[in-house]
Amino acid sequence: MKNDAYQAIKKITIVGGTHGNEYLGPYFIRKAEQTERYRDNAIEVATLLANPEAFAQGQRFIHHDLNRSFTPDILVGSQPQHEHQQAREISRHFSREALDQHFIIDLHSTTSNMGITLIVRNDSPLNLHAAAYVQQNIPEARILFSDVDSTKAQSLNSLSRFGLAIEVGPIANGVVRHDLFETTERVVDLVVKFLTLGKTREVPRLPDEVTVFKIRERVPYPRDSEGELRAMVHKDLQDRDYRLLEAGHPAFRTFQGGDIRYDGEPGYPVFINEAAYYREDTAFIMTDKVDISLKQP
Amino acid sequence: MKNDAYQAIKKITIVGGTHGNEYLGPYFIRKAEQTERYRDNAIEVATLLANPEAFAQGQRFIHHDLNRSFTPDILVGSQPQHEHQQAREISRHFSREALDQHFIIDLHSTTSNMGITLIVRNDSPLNLHAAAYVQQNIPEARILFSDVDSTKAQSLNSLSRFGLAIEVGPIANGVVRHDLFETTERVVDLVVKFLTLGKTREVPRLPDEVTVFKIRERVPYPRDSEGELRAMVHKDLQDRDYRLLEAGHPAFRTFQGGDIRYDGEPGYPVFINEAAYYREDTAFIMTDKVDISLKQP
Secondary structure, three states, X not given: OHHHHHHHOOEEEEEEOOOOOOOHHXXXXXXXXXXOOOOOOOOEEEEEEOOXXXXXXXXXOOOOOHHHOOOHHHHOOOOOOHHHHHHHHHHHHHHOOOHHHEEEEEXXXXXXXXEEEEEEEOOOHHXXXXXXXXXXXXXXXXXXXXXXXXXXXXXXXXXXXXXXXXXXXXXXXXXXXXXXXXXXXXXXXXXXXXXXXXXXXXXXOOOOEEEEEEEEXXXXXOEOOOOOEOEEEOOOOOOOOOOOEOOOOEEEEEOOOOEEEOOOOOEEEEOOOOHHHOOOOOOEEEEEEEXXXXXXX | OHHHHHHHOOEEEEEEOOOOOXXXXXXXXXXXXXXXXXXXXXXXXXXXXXXXXXXXXXXXXXXXXXXXXXXXXXXXXOOOOHHHHHHHXXXXXXXXXXXXXXXXXXXXXXXXXXXXXXXXXXOOHHHHHHHHHHHHHOOOOEEEXXXXXXXXXXXXXXXXXXXXXXXXXXXXXXXXOHHHHHHHHHHHHHHHHHHHHHHXXXXXXXXXXXXXXXXXXXXXXXXXXXXXXXXXXXXXXXXXXXOOEOOOOEEEEEOOOOEEEOOOOOEEEEOOOOHHHHOOOOOEEEXXXXXXXXXXO
């Protein structure tokens, strides 16, 4: 079973610019194409600029968030909005390539202090194995585990059972940082190497278990009766992604000058003060730290 | 002469949201209004949200950069674009208030690692004095000195002889950071205090001279024949705002993998890798470090 999945992978596609204002991905792709970075790799490696129009405008999206547009009703629909059309086009692009033979690496960046994060869905062990291999080589990389149900299969990655998303940060939108560009290259190279070894030689030996951060819930901003922000992320929480947050710790500072303390179950917040999440009313996403066995049953 | 200027100041206006994706200003204004922060100040303090439409959309601007729109031809023209109309409206707003009695504090933020920067034009000693007073109280604050000519009198601040712009960073666009929000409050309070003391009691004793960074030139990105970025800011230059850059130091890393070294006159770069300046083709702005006497001639 395990080796079957590895053997099935016939192609890797590296996707950038799913969000047009996250510049690392598009420039990664341009560089990979110009330098033929993966030309001689034993598994074919392709690249895809997912939303060239949004990238050209330096916007996350034109009409809708492309990475929330891969839902069944959009994919079979005929909505004229740019990202809905784009989602259908990308879906057709991948369908032609036999999706179950396809591993998608989607490149993202975040304004949050999340370092290197590998976002993995729980529907295929192969995805977690690839992330574990990256972590074996880059110990500070963290694995963020999302249920298929919780993400409602709306992301570009959801087109295939196989894939992961890479989030690096902190980085402002609309800029390329050389250091995080190199980080992204390092992570992508490791994923490509792992899949290639798994198919052509043997699956690298992985640890018996990995620690993952499992998405629990989104925590909204405090707002007034008119829906306006009533508080900002507290400076004692800012930049503390992946660090334990317990009840009583300051979470927000109101514009009146008071502190709002966290009063939920302890957990590990991520995407703290991510720019794109103001519009999704998410101040941070709470996760649970969980050890998962990688041993075959 | 000196005291005349201080006596002339009848009103201070704090402006936020000149760039709609720099969130510190708009939220500063909202808080100042809600808490009546400057209600009892001896000089009247007003606030102005400069581009509410751009702020609502989380964009720097709708059609044009508002802070490049205060030119004579736009101010007397009838261009229908949003920011050109907005520039005329703001100009009329200030004209009603007798501009030479008016001090404008314009709140900005930058994705560059510029800490606290006070941008001061060289057309009135009062502006430099206010900045020097802030620096006396916050030694890490830096003064960026721009010629009236070099800025072509196009900024919102250019509406009055009296004023300065506050830049804090690094901060991603589209977010409020509590720490930099407090920094902004501290700086604004000091400017208000200085002007108020100067008018109602006596001008605080200032140092005999201050060090300023004088804008020399904009340094563009390396581009290919089609105008596409050929390189990114080098990681050895990134975040080194206000630190000496000399010929031979790596300035860019090309997407082919090579280094491009700085080959100009030594100087102190600022706005390194500022997101908004990609579209103005400015990788950084070179400055000269100069000591300026504050003594009266």
